[in-house]
Amino acid sequence: MKDKRNDPYKKSESTIIKQTGKLKKQAQQTRCRKNRETTKKMPASDIEKLIHELQTHQIELEMQNNELLKVQQEIEESRIKYVDLYDFAPIGYVTLDPRGIIVEANLTLCNLLGIERKHLMNKPFPLFIANEFKILLLNHVQKVLSANTKQRCELMLLKKNGTPFSVSIESIAMHDSKRGFLCQSAISDITDRKQIEEELRQIMSSISDYLWSAEINEKSQFTYHYYSPVVEKITGRPPEFYMKGPEHWLNTIHSDDRDRLSNVFKKITTGQLDHTEEEYRITLPDGEIRWVRDSVLAKKTGNKTIRLHGVASDITERKQVEAALQKSEASLVRAQQIAHLGNYEWDIVKDSVYWSHENYHIFGVCPKESIVTYNTFLERIHPDDKEFVRKSIHEALYEKKPYSINYRIVLPDGTERTIHSEGEVIFDDSGRPIKMDGINQDITEKVLLEKESERSKHLASLGELAASIAHEINNPITGLINCTQILINKSPEGSKEKDLAKRIMKEGDRIAKIVHNLLSFARPTCKENKEIVHVNEILSDTLVLIGTQLRKDGIKVRLDIPQRLPEIVANKHLIQQVFLNAIHNARYALNQKYSSTHENKILEILGEEIMLDNWPYVKITFYDHGTGIPVKIRNKVIESFFTTKPRGEGTGLGLSISYSIVKDHGGKLMVDSIEGKFTKLSIILPAKSRL
Incomplete structure (x- = not known):
């Protein structure tokens, strides 16, 4: 209800009417008094006229009074309405x-x-x-x-x-x-x-992301409108810090990311970008580095202003997990490289295969150039092993037999590698194979080491036998040679006896040489002390010894030995023996392929420094385009008494002895060959700094 007692504006209508009546009465009394004084002096006609005029004025006044009362009533009604609206x-x-x-x-x-x-x-x-x-x-x-x-x-x-x-x-x-x-x-x-603002503030404080909004007017003036409180939790700075302007935000960005973000900011403010999502680092006041993902939406309005709305998240933990994952993946890749082990996943239904990076490397396939399928895998299998591999996989898929096999593959350059493969097949509810996961490991080195171990045992046995035989033969042959020399000295020149004695001497020398080789084979460590030497020096001396024969056979020698090759610690004479044997084998292969001179009758001798297991080595390669070595006997060429030469032209001890000498020097001897095309004999010796 209205409180009329205390209304400062309230005046009743009756009061106004009373005041108006009072004024009217006073006016009438004044008029009557003046009329009496005036009419005493006026003629009757004038009095009558005056009365008429006064009556007319009275009517006008009454009309004006009525109008005034009406206006006053309207004003009062408006006042009452105002009071109602006000109250x-x-x-x-x-x-x-x-x-x-x-x-x-x-x-x-x-x-x-x-x-x-x-x-x-x-x-x-x-x-x-x-x-x-x-x-x-x-x-x-x-x-x-x-x-x-x-x-x-x-x-x-x-x-x-x-x-x-x-x-x-x-x-x-x-x-x-x-x-x-x-x-x-x-x-x-x-x-x-x-209350709603407080609830909203609590909600905004509880979420992990912070929100912000800004506006760019038609004069390109940038103004922040809002930053949620969470910004302080993430960046260490309150909303008020950022509300000062975008330059304060840019100053918090890591120096390595600032230029990139500055360019993005310019594109947004000029209308070139309407949305973007950026990840960048910020520096907290205490120097801590955090990662932020900022999603921004820019919207143009009709008055040429751009309104920006952003959501920023702290992704530091995610980045740390990603970094740890990348490190783990890198470690896995490195571990696979060291172990020569790759993994695969075969989707049998789709016939799509996933290979790890090392798996591509093992099979000699470029990841970017090839789509791996089951057939891609089969194409690399050695022809002699392909059916075995097919059968083993079929048994694993349809007979649920374990899959763990060894087989050979042939790389694009013709190199053979031995692979150990294991796999586990996944079946659906109906027993149908749908997936196969497993590993492939290059065990070539392991196989070679096993063969080398067997060979070493074999060589040890042969060495003992050879030493025994050599000793048994050496004394008699020495006596035979001495006696023959006496016969030569006593026989007249041109006599049949002297000629026979010389023949006996020649064959005796050949037997003595064989005995010497047997002793070298049996006791390769029985040699002169090692010294610091340069490979160039040994190779030059070797070519002096055999150069005449090479030129006579029409064999051209191409040397590519860097002068700055590291020195090695070696027995100069034994390494020279290894080089001589390598050149003799190359000479024989070239002469077998080219009986006379030919443009391809070339022996290339290459030298380089390489790293094996993070250590420096010197690698000398003897590369000829001769007859090559058949695949079937390639792994036998360094076995004792094995030779491809006709009877009487070789003992089969050359490469075996060379292998033992190189091994005794802490090096490796490797043979790579394709029948009918080439042979590469690589001698790898540790550099001086390695020893």
Whole structure:
């Protein structure tokens, strides 16, 4: 209900009518008094005329009075409506003087406070404000009156029972004819809004990402509108830091990422990008580095402004996991490389195969150039082993037998490798094979070591036998040669006896040489002390010894030995023996293929420094385009007493002895050959720094 008793504007209609009637009566009395004084001196005709005029004026006054009453009634009705609107407005209204005293207040404000209007009027408004906001209210009033512009603030009011609630106050200055300038304020209850804001703040604080928004106006001026509180948790800096401008954000970015992000920022601000997702590092105030993923959406509006909305996430943990995973993968790749072991996954239904990087390397396939299938795998299998592999896989797929086999593969350059393969087949509910996972390991070196071990045992046995035979033969042959020399000395020149003696001497020397080779084979460590030598020097001396024979056979020698090859520690004479044997074998192969001179009758001798197991080695390769070595006997060429030469032209000890000498020097002897095309004999010796 309206509180009419305390309405400062309320004046009843009857009061106005009484005042109007009183004025009318006073006017009539004055008029009558003046008429009596005047009519005493006037003639009757003039009096009659005057009476008529007065009656006319009376009618006009009555009409004006009625109009005035009508206007006053309309004004009163408007005033009543204003009072209703003022009192029952949805927001509270209060008028304060410069000291903060309440001059006027509507019923809405009274209801907000729970206090009757009579207890508010002429009271200091700060009495109804929470203590911490009293000064704020007084400053607000002074600012309104001094600035003469609308001002806004938020504070806490107190209900009659002391319960605080949040309000928003908007005020303007107004002038009152009696009181001067006053502060007229509109008060809105924002308790619900504040509660929603607090709930939203808690929600925003609880999520792991922070949100931000900004705007670029038509003058390319950049303004941040919002940063959620989580930004401080992620970046170590509060929202206020970033609200200062984009340069503050750029300064937090890691120096290695700053230029890239600066370019992206320019593209967004110029409208070249409407969305992007960037990952970059930031530096926290304490120097810690964190990774952030920032997703940005840019939207142009009709007034040529660009509104930006972003969501940023802390992806440091993900990056650390990725780095650990990459390190793990790199370690796995390295481990597979060291072990020469690759893994595969075969989707049998789709016939698609996944190979690890090392698996590609093992099979000599380029990952970027080939799509691996089951047939790709079969194409690499050695012809003699292909059917065995097919059968083994078939038994694993359809008979559920274990799959663990060894087989040979042939690489594109003709090199053979031995592979150990294992696999596990996965079946569906019906028992149909759908997938096969497994590993392939290059065990070529292992197989060679096993063969070498067997060969070493065999050589040891043969060495003991050879030493025994050599000793048994050496003494008699020495006596035979000595006796033959006596016969040669005593026989006349040109005699048949002397000729026979020389023949005996020649064959005796050949037997002595064989015995010497047998002893070298039996005791390769019985040699002169090793010394620091240069391979070039040994090779030059070797070519001097055999150069005449090579030229006589029409064999051209091409040397490619760098002068800066590292020195080696070796027995010069034994290594020369190895080189001589290699050249003799190449010479024999070239002469077998080319009986006379030919443009391809060439022996290439190549030298290079290589690294094996992170150690330096010197590699000398003797490369001829002769008859080559058949595949079937390629692995036998370094076996003792094995030779491809006709009877009487070789003992089969040359490469065996060379192999033993090189091994004794801590090196390797390797043979690579294709029948009818070429043979490469590589002698690998440790460099001086290795020993």
